[in-house]
Amino acid sequence: ESVPIITNFKLAESLSSCRVLVVGAGGIGCELLKNLVLTGFKNIEVIDLDTIDVSNLNRQFLFQKKHVGKSKAQVAKESVLRFCPSANITAYHDSIMNPDYNVEFFRNFQLVMNALDNRAARNHVNRMCLAADIPLIESGTAGYLGQVTVIKKGQTECYECQPKPTQKTFPGCTIRNTPSEPIHCIVWAKYLYNQLFGEEDADQEVSPDTADPEAAWNPADAAARATASNKDGDIKRVSTKEWARSTGYDPVKLFNKLFKDDIMYLLTMDKLWKKRKAPLPLDWTEIHHLEFSQEEACGTGLKDQQVLGVQGYAQLFHRSVETLRSQLIEKGEGAELVWDKDDPPAMDFVTAAANLRMNVFSMNMKSRFDVKSMAGNIIPAIATTNAVIAGLIVLEALKTLNSEFDQCRTVNLQCCSFHTRHTVLKHELHHVLFYLVLFSICFSHLV
């Protein structure tokens, strides 16, 4: 004679009395807040350091166009209160990594749920929850895929137990001497932006690397190159920024140095080109004497998805350098710009410089749309994946709290198999499966 869980008074009471923390009010966060209040959670605190952007509006449904620029946590709270005025929500427009949110703060809650998009914050919350001994539900989404994991001290692995793949980096000589993929050129262009307009970084050199081990014919040669690069080298001694300054950030001079002179220097390192296609230098004047290739009419595609020709990117380079130069001047002595994918001249600059370099190294050029994806590390995102994951989070939350409050029942994690991976991916499922969830959803296609 069992009573339905939803009318289980013990659970209903505990839902309305317990306090939960939601870290993040973005894609997962909006869906999660909605699910929590509709399920009966009453005391919710939500924190997010970000403000609303128009690109959020395809999925972060608690926000409208009029809210662009405002605090996500704050607007999320207001929107939720409109359909559930009795909810007790506290919003923090802040970073969870702020020391104010110490272990004592975390101990206020019976449950913490992450709705984050970066590892640093996840690591931090993971440690705080371990220290406070509070259960944590971790989750993430990207495109069609998503994951939910429950982390409980002493019972499950924690977020940092398994090593996570690190951000991919490329060797310096690949970026500086022998790029073979568009991404190498894009990384180079971002380094170039910093060298010219932003904070100079010794690890972000853009000039030809004379000490490239691959360039040496024999060990003696390598040693000679290494010492030569330390001595009076025209290219190495003067920093890129100093050189640019000395020319007054002249776009044409900059163009010819980067895409002609430096390339011609690379060509002298002939061993590099024995088994690779050699780069082809560009010349500003020559480009503009070429038959002007008719660029395709915009037609039915997005403007940003057009791929321009060499002249187009040369023009874009010229324009963006001038604009960025003005920005620098406006900011005054010793000013540094910070690259941002949503800052049009910064994005223009990287698009142009990367494409010119791709052209030099005989790669197919890429549209601004594609360059932005790679340069800006944009992860495609939709509402439905977040909706599913946020639903699963709340179901896990109910299970977690149920076991916390019912002391009579032994905590049985078997049914939940928190640390067992469900690899129920039959080969057909690669197409059928859109939600990869640790232990939760298994898609089996039975015919």
Next chain:
Amino acid sequence: MIDTIEKEDNIISEEEAAQYDRQIRLWGLDAQKRLRGSRVLLVGLRGLGAEVAKNLILAGVKGLTLLDHEQVTEESRRAQFLIPVDADGQNQAQASLERAQLLNPMVEVKADTDAVESKPDDFFFQFDAVCLTRCSKDLMVRVDQLCASRNIKVFCGDVYGYHGYMFSDLGQEHHYVEEKPKVVKGSNEANDGPEAKKPKVDPNETTMVKKTISFSSLKEALEVDWTNEKAKSSLKRTPTDYFLLQVLLKFRTDKGRDPQPDSFAEDSQLLLQIRDDVLETMGLSSELLPNTFVSYCFSEMAPVCAVVGGVLGQEIVKALSQRDAPHRNFFFFDGLKGSGVVDYFGSK
């Protein structure tokens, strides 16, 4: 239905490009244009309906008609997030309209207060896809038969407590594309090591592969013959949620409503009785669906609505955009186990 994208306005505005940026990067511009040319009918605006409405409006369909003849009650209002707190007594579709529209002003959202049973056949023909929630089995079968012949995509879905399902009928010939990585021939490198012979997959280039798939009607999907040997042998692998669905649809037909917590005792009894009847008619044992099911199919659990609504919403997007392999043809979700299963029932 859109086979080519000539029909609708071919230019994507700056506003759309900015707002849909993150999804265009996932499913591409063509898919977004097809969505933008599609009209959808959504029947039933309770927990599941609101989720599907949200997902389709955010995706950017051309138009969404919200159809519901019922009135807002305290219970129905608390089940979803579109109805304002002072709307008790109003029509459910009407009450949901304003907040639904605010989700995305670029979509034409309309409310229709009629009962879906009263709609004539040609009412449905103005849509590219129809999504039925909280409908009787007979109505769903009728609409499915009507629409499939006209290449209108049909979807059904419900949430009962912790359980939920969705069904789709995309017709005899549903065409779609899948994006696959391009296989490139070996490069011209002089250094032809052993690696050079392998066909390389270029991570930067992809190609679109065209496919066609056929679906069963709802009628055939629900009237599987379990008495033959082949069906019996597949019984072990069959999700019990399929039988649960049959029971709940019968309850809905007999009582004109879904199981309610207020009448828990009476409704549980009836559910068990219906279970016995339904399984017996199919020539199956009652043990297939143990008594415990009764405890978990009352009311609509919000997180289950979110999961089923998410899957259902995405299936509608896939079907309208004709991109990516659709689930074929049922998706069952068990919120207690946290398991989701795709399975096929119906004509081969």
